[in-house]
Amino acid sequence: MVSAVFHSPLDSSSPPAGHAAPSNATKTVADGAASAGATGQNGSKTGAAAPRRDWAALSRSFWMAVLPPACGLGLLIGLWAVVSATTGQSIPGPADTWQQAVSIFSDPFYRNGPNDQGVGWNVLASLERVAIGFGLAAVVGIPAGFVIGRFTFLSRMFNPLISLLRPVSPLAWLPIGLLVFKGANPAAIWTIFICSIWPMIINTAVGVQRVPQDYMNVARVLNLSEWKIATTILFPSVLPYMLTGVRLAVGTAWLVIVAAEMLTGGVGIGFWVWDEWNNLNVKNILIAIFVIGIVGLLLEYALVKLATAFTFEEVKS
Amino acid sequence: MNASLTSKFIEVQGVDQTFKTAKGLFPALRGIDLTIAKGEFVALIGHSGCGKSTLLNLIAGLTTPTSGALLCANKETKGPGPERAVVFQNHSLLPWLTCFDNVYLAVERVFSRTESKAQLRQRTDAALALVGLTHAAQKRPGEISGGMKQRVGIARALSMEPQVLLMDEPFGALDALTRAKLQDELLEIVARTQSTVVMVTHDVDEAVLLSDKIVMMTNGPAATIGEVLRVDIPRPRSRVALAEDAVYLQCRKAVIDFLYTRQGHVEKVA
Numbered sequence: 247m248v249s250a251v252f253h254s255p256l257d258s259s260s261p262p263a264g265h266a267a268p269s270n271a272t273k274t275v276a277d278g279a280a281s282a283g284a285t286g287q288n289g290s291k292t293g294a295a296a297p298r299r300d301w302a303a304l305s306r307s308f309w310m311a312v313l314p315p316a317c318g319l320g321l322l323i324g325l326w327a328v329v330s331a332t333t334g335q336s337i338p339g340p341a342d343t344w345q346q347a348v349s350i351f352s353d354p355f356y357r358n359g360p361n362d363q364g365v366g367w368n369v370l371a372s373l374e375r376v377a378i379g380f381g382l383a384a385v386v387g388i389p390a391g392f393v394i395g396r397f398t399f400l401s402r403m404f405n406p407l408i409s410l411l412r413p414v415s416p417l418a419w420l421p422i423g424l425l426v427f428k429g430a431n432p433a434a435i436w437t438i439f440i441c442s443i444w445p446m447i448i449n450t451a452v453g454v455q456r457v458p459q460d461y462m463n464v465a466r467v468l469n470l471s472e473w474k475i476a477t478t479i480l481f482p483s484v485l486p487y488m489l490t491g492v493r494l495a496v497g498t499a500w501l502v503i504v505a506a507e508m509l510t511g512g513v514g515i516g517f518w519v520w521d522e523w524n525n526l527n528v529k530n531i532l533i534a535i536f537v538i539g540i541v542g543l544l545l546e547y548a549l550v551k552l553a554t555a556f557t558f559e560e561v562k563s
Numbered sequence: 564m565n566a567s568l569t570s571k572f573i574e575v576q577g578v579d580q581t582f583k584t585a586k587g588l589f590p591a592l593r594g595i596d597l598t599i600a601k602g603e604f605v606a607l608i609g610h611s612g613c614g615k616s617t618l619l620n621l622i623a624g625l626t627t628p629t630s631g632a633l634l635c636a637n638k639e640t641k642g643p644g645p646e647r648a649v650v651f652q653n654h655s656l657l658p659w660l661t662c663f664d665n666v667y668l669a670v671e672r673v674f675s676r677t678e679s680k681a682q683l684r685q686r687t688d689a690a691l692a693l694v695g696l697t698h699a700a701q702k703r704p705g706e707i708s709g710g711m712k713q714r715v716g717i718a719r720a721l722s723m724e725p726q727v728l729l730m731d732e733p734f735g736a737l738d739a740l741t742r743a744k745l746q747d748e749l750l751e752i753v754a755r756t757q758s759t760v761v762m763v764t765h766d767v768d769e770a771v772l773l774s775d776k777i778v779m780m781t782n783g784p785a786a787t788i789g790e791v792l793r794v795d796i797p798r799p800r801s802r803v804a805l806a807e808d809a810v811y812l813q814c815r816k817a818v819i820d821f822l823y824t825r826q827g828h829v830e831k832v833a
Contacts, residue, residue: 309786331746396724460651460653460655463625463643463649463651463655464651464655464657466625466642466643467623467625467643467644467645467647467648467649467673468645468668468669468673468723469643469644469672470668470672478657478660478668479657482659483656483659514741558658558659558703558705
């Protein structure tokens with residue numbers, strides 16, 4: 247009943263990140279158990295056949311885990327091949343691209359001057375910008391989220407500002423960055439900072455506002471100091487929300503860095519895409535798309551794992 | 564300690580409580596007068612929504628009354644404090660702390676100025692031993708049963724050596740057998756510690772078994788105290804022996820009569 251009051255557009259982002267993953271996991275476990283149970287019943291009738299049936303169930307659950315994703319990937323490659331064939335190789339096919347990828351990744355860390363470096367250096371340069379911009383945003387955004395969530399006055403003071411600035415595309419801030427910092431690299435970092443700070447402020451603030459009243463009552467009955475409240479109650483209870491914010495921020499940052507580097511140049515995966523476009527080297531662009539996707543996937547996966555580790559059972563009220 | 568303080572340890576004087584809701588003002592409590600003696604066990608009973616928990620929160624100091632005054636040991640209650648420990652309905656343990664750390668948090672707050680860390684740890688162990696949970700000390704609340712969680716909640720409250728123990732339907736969410744076991748444990752603990760207890764309940768048997776005085780509340784809105792019943796059954800009390808005790812049955816009948824004949828069900832009124 248009470249929770250209905252809190253529904254806001256932020257809700258979609260707030261369930262702790264880990265939830266999707268464990269429910270998936272339990273489903274596969276349940277599937278396995280169900281089929282094991284079924285074979286168990288059969289086994290009791292046939293006796294000796296039981297162990298073999300178990301293997302059958304295991305291999306079935308293995309194929310159910312592997313086959314659908316393999317089909318999806320196959321579909322993608324198939325469509326890609328068809329598009330490539332019908333456009334007369336103006337978009338390179340999967341086989342050509344694969345060969346190119348093998349040759350690129352056989353030497354990812356070479357340096358032939360500032361504008362010709364290996365794909366490894368480009369990815370690392372982009373990750374470094376994301377890390378710095380995101381790190382600065384975390385340093386500013388998380389404490390800001392805490393105080394905005396804790397004090398109603400500050401929340402009402404900053405909410406209009408956040409609502410106004412959040413919908414602005416981070417790239418719109420790039421010229422301001424260039425103007426202020428007089429350099430492409432700090433401007434790109436500035437863009438990352440701007441785009442990652444909003445999810446962290448908002449999620450942290452929402453997390454603080456949603457600390458269950460029961461926990462705060464415990465704090466009040468014990469007369470805990472504000473510092474003790476922050477460290478033993480607020481922080482652990484806000485952590486899952488905060489990590490959701492971090493995950494959203496890193497996701498957005500990785501989206502934005504590609505676009506920002508296309509504009510600023512230098513070294514970086516976004517610049518690499520644009521450079522290869524200027525060279526009309528479409529194979530490398532396709533490879534870059536995969537590299538960006540895989541790096542994004544790994545970042546997301548790592549942060550989901552992190553969030554699951556810090557999510558505790560809530561008190562049912 | 565003088566006699567008047569002993570007989571009037573907690574005083575509730577003409578308390579009204581009105582809540583602001585979306586539909587306007589809601590008068591929850593009106594004209595509550597109640598005195599509780601030191602060492603007395605008082606049960607607050609009434610239909611759901613009659614403001615039992617509201618009254619308990621007022622005594623705890625978690626909320627302030629719209630009008631009227633609350634006194635504890637002749638001092639006006641200005642806010643919650645560790646001398647009035649609360650056992651919450653849903654145990655309210657911090658899920659990221661072990662049972663030991665949950666209790667230690669309370670012990671540390673109350674005794675850290677005067678005692679060493681070893682003494683604090685000893686107190687925590689003693690509180691967990693009191694509720695029979697020494698073996699679960701290093702477990703997190705998510706890893707133990709509902710009854711055990713409630714016992715940790717009680718251990719946390721008792722560990723503070725409070726002057727008053729306030730319990731908000733502490734056994735409401737438990738099954739009948741676990742509830743009976745914890746009631747017996749509570750009787751024992753209270754007999755040993757001589758605590759003053761105020762307990763909100765909707766269970767007639769629980770109220771008669773545990774308390775010296777049963778405060779029966781009328782239905783809300785604007786609920787007030789309908790009747791106060793003294794339970795003159797000598798202690799220690801045994802659940803089995805009481806089942807056929809004349810005074811017990813008489814008290815039980817009086818409460819049931821109040822709740823179901825004179826107050827009826829809330830649903831009918833609403």
